[in-house]
Structure formats: structure tokens, C-alpha cells
Amino acid sequence: MLSKAEVVARYLPETLQVKPSAEAFAPSNIALCKYWGKRDNALNLPVNSSLSISLGHLGTHTRLALSDSGEDKVLLNGKEQALDSPFAAKAIAFWDLFRRDQILPIEINTTNNIPTAAGLASSASGFAALTKAINEFANLNLPIDVLSAFARMGSGSACRSLFDGFVEWEMGQLEDGMDSHGIALEASWPDLRVGLVKVETGEKAVDSRSGMKRTVETAHLYQSWPMQAAMDIQKLRQAIADKDIDALGMTAEHNAMSMHATMIASWPPLLYWQPASVAVMQNVWGLREQGVSVYLTMDAGPNIKLLFEADQEAAIKAVFNDMEVVAPFAS
Numbered sequence: 650m651l652s653k654a655e656v657v658a659r660y661l662p663e664t665l666q667v668k669p670s671a672e673a674f675a676p677s678n679i680a681l682c683k684y685w686g687k688r689d690n691a692l693n694l695p696v697n698s699s700l701s702i703s704l705g706h707l708g709t710h711t712r713l714a715l716s717d718s719g720e721d722k723v724l725l726n727g728k729e730q731a732l733d734s735p736f737a738a739k740a741i742a743f744w745d746l747f748r749r750d751q752i753l754p755i756e757i758n759t760t761n762n763i764p765t766a767a768g769l770a771s772s773a774s775g776f777a778a779l780t781k782a783i784n785e786f787a788n789l790n791l792p793i794d795v796l797s798a799f800a801r802m803g804s805g806s807a808c809r810s811l812f813d814g815f816v817e818w819e820m821g822q823l824e825d826g827m828d829s830h831g832i833a834l835e836a837s838w839p840d841l842r843v844g845l846v847k848v849e850t851g852e853k854a855v856d857s858r859s860g861m862k863r864t865v866e867t868a869h870l871y872q873s874w875p876m877q878a879a880m881d882i883q884k885l886r887q888a889i890a891d892k893d894i895d896a897l898g899m900t901a902e903h904n905a906m907s908m909h910a911t912m913i914a915s916w917p918p919l920l921y922w923q924p925a926s927v928a929v930m931q932n933v934w935g936l937r938e939q940g941v942s943v944y945l946t947m948d949a950g951p952n953i954k955l956l957f958e959a960d961q962e963a964a965i966k967a968v969f970n971d972m973e974v975v976a977p978f979a980s
């Protein structure tokens with residue numbers, strides 16, 4: 650089995666030439682067909698392909714600079730993080746893949762305008778922004794497919810955050826994983842909206858990484874997941890081509906519920922839902938009974954994301970008044 654360092658090294662010059670500083674932004678993304686389960690835990694290679702929508706201006710801004718003090722330094726939302734915290738350790742370990750044995754102390758100053766580690770895909774925008782910033786900082790000029798595959802090594806879902814709009818992450822089949830990266834779909838859908846209904850924005854107790862590992866290792870129900878995901882990707886491609894919100898929403902909601910069923914069937918059981926999440930679900934189903942085209946999806950966290958078109962926004966906002974609305978294809 651290959652290590653990340655071996656794979657990344659093939660794309661690097663012998664000696665990195667870094668700029669004084671560099672910065673990048675990457676959007677967060679919400680999967681409509683989820684990535685859940687890895688076939689290679691080291692390289693974050695998935696069991697199934699997935700499909701997402703990027704969240705426009707919601708995501709991560711990351712600035713890199715050579716550290717004046719000669720020590721690595723990591724700031725999240727303006728607050729310095731202890732170097733031995735999991736947050737700083739993961740970000741520095743990612744930079745280690747690039748600097749190798751060169752003495753290049755770094756200051757990573759990153760800002761999330763979505764909650765961190767709450768099931769709103771901060772790992773996706775976080776590692777995508779870090780990868781883009783490293784590409785600038787170290788003058789790598791790598792193609793976007795390679796950057797997407799590198800971001801995937803930081804966090805799987807990050808490979809989709811290199812792109813805007815609808816993105817498919819092809820699972821790939823190569824041992825080094827370099828064919829496992831995001832691909833932007835051509836489609837545009839100006840009336841599509843994603844609503845974020847926040848139930849709890851604190852950090853989750855079980856991160857996505859351990860959650861999916863537990864599911865793969867202990868849930869017998871997981872056996873059926875790869876087939877469901879493969880079917881859902883096909884349906885989503887068609888729904889996107891047809892701009893059919895009901896087909897898109899139904900498929901995404903069914904996919905999310907199926908993923909959560911595999912989590913609940915793990916041992917010990919993994920339930921990311923809070924009572925308030927269930928209340929939101931029931932309100933969404935109530936709206937649908939009244940003829941409103943609104944669908945939900947959820948990731949590894951208690952927060953709910955809604956899918957609908959612009960003409961339904963007022964009816965939905967009447968129920969969820971503090972919902973944040975994103976127009977992924979707004980210019």
C-alpha cells in the first residue's frame with residue numbers, strides 16, 4: 650500500500666521554492682450522493698463515487714506565510730491553535746507532505762465562515778483551500794485534477810471542493826488513487842437553492858473519519874450501501890440534466906437517509922441526529938404534504954440542509970425563519 654508522502658512526492662520539484670505568502674478560498678460542498686466508507690484509509694480512497702453541490706461563498710479562506718518565529722503556527726478563525734491539537738496537527742501533517750525535510754516553518758491562518766466540525770463540511774473547504782494555497786505558496790502550478798486528488802488525501806470530501814457547481818467524485822481504481830478526484834459537471838441551475846437549517850453548531854463527538862470506519866467495520870447493513878450509491882448517482886445525473894427538483898431532492902433525501910441507516914446499524918450505534926433534527930425533518934415532510942417541493946439531506950452532524958427552487962423559498966422561510974440560503978449558481 651502506498652503512503653500519501655510517496656504519492657505527493659512524485660509531483661514535487663526536488664527543492665520547493667516558496668513565496669513570502671499566498672492565499673486561497675475554497676467553497677464547502679454538500680453531497681447529494683454521499684461518500685461513506687473507504688477502500689484505503691491512508692489515501693482516503695472511497696468505496697463509492699459521490700456527487701455534490703458546492704456552496705458558493707460559504708467555505709474556507711486560508712493564508713500561508715513563512716513563519717517569522719521559525720516555529721510552525723496555526724490560527725483558526727483568528728485564534729492560535731496548540732500545535733499538539735488535532736486541528737493543528739492535521740494541517741501541519743498535510744504541509745509536511747510537501748516540505749519533506751526542508752526547513753520551511755509555516756504560519757497557517759485559516760478562517761471558516763461555516764461552523765467547524767459540525768457536519769457542514771469544514772474538512773472539505775478546509776483541505777481544498779489549504780491545497781490551493783500550497784499550490785500558490787510553493788509555485789507548484791499543478792493541474793486541478795492533481796490538486797483535487799491531493800485535497801482528497803487531507804479529507805475525502807475536499808476533492809469536490811476544488812470546483813464550483815455540481816461535482817462528481819469518481820472513485821477511481823488505481824492503487825495510487827490519482828484517478829480518484831473531483832470532476833465539475835457542466836450543468837448550471839440558477840434557480841436551485843440550498844438552505845442550511847442549523848440545529849447545533851458545536852463540534853460533533855464522533856468525527857466523519859471515525860464514523861465511517863465504525864460503519865464499515867460493524868454495520869451489516871453497509872453491504873447494501875455501494876449499490877444504492879451507484880444507482881443514486883445515475884438518478885442524480887438525470888435529475889440535473891432535466892433540472893427536475895423533485896427527482897433531485899427525492900434521490901438526495903433517500904441517499905442521506907440510507908447512509909444514516911447504516912450509521913445507526915453500527916456498533917456502538919452512531920446517531921448524529923438531535924431531537925431538534927427530527928423536528929426539522931418532520932416539518933420538511935409536513936411542507937411536502939402541503940405541496941411545497943422541499944427535500945432534506947444530512948451529513949455526519951445534526952444540521953439539516955434543504956434543497957428547493959427559488960419560487961418555494963418564501964413558503965419554506967415561513968417555517969424555518971433563520972435558515973441561511975445559498976444560491977450555488979448565482980453569478
Ligand code: ADP
Pocket residue numbers: 709735736739740759760761764765766767768769770771772773774775776779804855856857858948949950
Ligand atoms: P465537518 O463535518 O466539518 O467536515 P469533519 O469531522 O469531517 O467535520 O472534519 C473536521 C476537521 O476538518 C477538523 O477537525 C479539522 O481537522 C479539519 N478542518 C476544518 N476546517 C479546517 C480548515 N479551515 N483548515 C484545515 N483543516 C480544517
Ligand code: DP6
Pocket residue numbers: 679680682683684685693699770772773803804805806807857858859947948949
Ligand atoms: C457524511 O470527507 O469529512 O459528509 O475523508 O475521513 O476526512 P474524511 O471524511 P469526510 O467525510 C464526509 C462524509 C459525509 C458525506 C460526504 O460529504 O460525501
Ligand code: CO
Pocket residue numbers: 770771772773804806857
Ligand atoms: Co468532513
